[in-house]
Amino acid sequence: MIESADVIVIGSGGLGAATAFHIAKRGALRVAMIERLEIGSQTSPRAAGMVSCLRKSDLMIDLIKLAAHKIRRFSDESGQPLDWVHSGSLKVARRPVDVEVIQEDILRGRRHGLDVEELSADAAHRLNPFLQPKGIGAVMRIGDDMYFNPAQLAVGFARAAEANGAVLLPNTAVTRVLIEDGQVAGVDTARGHIATPVIVDAAGAWTRQVAEASGIRIPLVTTAQQLFVTEPVHDARAELPMVRIMDAAVYMRPCDGGFLWGVYEENPKFFDMDGLGANFDVKDLPLDAEILWHYARDVEAQLPILLKAAVREHRGGLPTMTADGQHIVGPSPVVRGFYFASGCNVAGLSIAPALGEMLAAWIIDGAPPIDLAPLSIGRFGNGPWPDDELINKAAWQYRHFYGAR
Template sequence: MIDSADVVIVGAGRLGAATAYYLTKQGGLRVTLLDQHEIGSQTSPRAAGMVSCLRKSEIMITLITDACRKIEGFTDETGQPLDWVGSGSLKIARRPTDADVLQEDLNRGRATGLDVELISPEQAGALHPFLRSRGIEAVLRIGDDRYFNPAQVATGYAAAAAANGARIHANTRVLGIDIEASRVMGVSTPMGKIRTGAVIDAAGAWTRMVAGLSNINVPLVPTRQQLIVTEELPGAVADLPMIRIMDAAVYMRPCLGGFLWGVYEEHPRFFDMQSLGTDFDIKDMPLDRAVLDAAAAEVADQLPVLQTAQPREFRGGIPTMTADGHHVLGPSPDLRGFFFASGCNVAGLSIAPALGEKLASWIIDGKPGIDLSCMAPARFAGLEWSEEELQRAAAWQYRHFYGAV
């Protein structure tokens, strides 16, 4: 274990690894990346890997568009593999109120230069032979959307950061944060202390635990996300458009000759990571197949395949949700030298390339280059939620990720 670094990053998932890469690329800093598990082994490889370009604000569209460019050029830039498919997507409204939302999405997408158009349910069925038009009110085609292999992002960025000189330490817990005069001075690990003036909390589901080592409270909730990968199905080719059904919060994309699908359930399960113990691994997270069965039944008129396709894999991760649906990115207002890269709100993997670069700029130059105040931890100043209130707000953001009314 080294005894000093310019920046120590706690958590080697997609956000931590991407930030490590851009810190070494942009600033040539001495970066140490720590993870209490294997690199990129927790929630990141268990995500859906779907990129939704049409977000709820122009700043998010700007960031995800930048992330798309980085996904396209990932291998050329980092030297690491990343398999992706530019399939586009179909966003489906089954209620008139959600059709109105699609019209707003269309206007915002056109204003920001996205490839978007409203199409008929019959046209949507022609684009995707597994989709049935019954009960569909409106469909928005989004040509810019894509999907990628989620297992390759964190490991790819970590490998590229290591090639740039970053020190990578897997299976290494952070035991404490050394503080003097309200400033970060180092971190303690089982193998010794690392002197540093900057710590990034990118610990994913464990973000609150790491922040708690410095007596910092960050209002986010570790939330269970489950999905199924089906067996191969005739006609389930890789370039079929992804499908998102707004009110049911069900999504589906091609995967390995079958489909990957899941749901943002209305009453998600939350986790207290402290109570799970130090040996907990996300692969051991308890799953509930009944949640997926209920979701498949809810969209049976549109996607009957979800009730008949046999599962090949049933997996889950623990993304972090915030009360306002925005990421938590940037410096803590309570402790100099302490930064956050968390609060993924079930969209952290796809936008990680852009956020990692912005956070690196924030640390190197003192500013991210664009206004990211909507993500800044300082936005929580003066706001307090009970755990019950925080979970209720986070559950609403989770269920309404697709903008359903």
């Protein structure tokens, strides 16, 4: 156990581990990463690992392009393994209203130099024969998209941080962030006190619990997300483009000779993490396979393989959602030295390499190299943020992640 650090990162998922790595790599500050369970063991390794480069804002496109570049260079930069495939993707509109969204997406993508084009349903089928053309109004191909093994990213960043001098403290629960005269002074943990002037709340599903234990509010909620990985499927090649069906919010990508697929359902379940108990582990999250089967039937005409392929793995995680579907990154406006890296909005792992680098620079240099003001917690005002209103807005963002109207 250490007595002090210049920066303490709470949480070892993708956002926390990436931040710890980039701080440690700079070599200017002593950094420690605290995790209540095993390092990189919670939601991050249970994600889909899909990188979608066509986002809803200019800032998010710039950040995800940087993240994709860093994923391609991950092993060179960190010295850790990361399996990734540059597959591209197919975004599918079944309704006329979503065909209009596709047209807008193409224009925005071209402004940013992305490899995007509209395809006929038959042309999309030729690229990925598991996508059937029936009932498809428009398809956009995004050539920049890729996927990676989610189990490797957070752990890889954590190991690389440790190799650069960071201290990792697994199985160490933070009970409180200590604040003196509006400034972070340290943390209390189940194993003792650590003095520090800077903490990063990257606690994932427990972000609110960490902040609120010290009287700091953050407007996000924790929801459940689940997916299937199928048994091997004949002709399911790794380079087949990923598929996203907009109105159903169903996604599918190749995975270990089969497919990984899931959905952002209409009525997601939200959790009060306090109600799950101090010893709760995401691996024990109760799952509901019927939710997945319901949406597989919805897209049967386009992706009949989802109902045909045997399931090898059923897993789920607990992402955090915000009212506007954007991350919360940067300093608290009420406590000096208290930073957030949260609000993953089911896309945090893929963008973590970029956000971790930005936040590390913010802490060390006083400002990030890219203006992250649109991701500041200050955009939500001073509150109050009633949970029922927050949940309603977060549920809408979850369901409409692919831009369906």
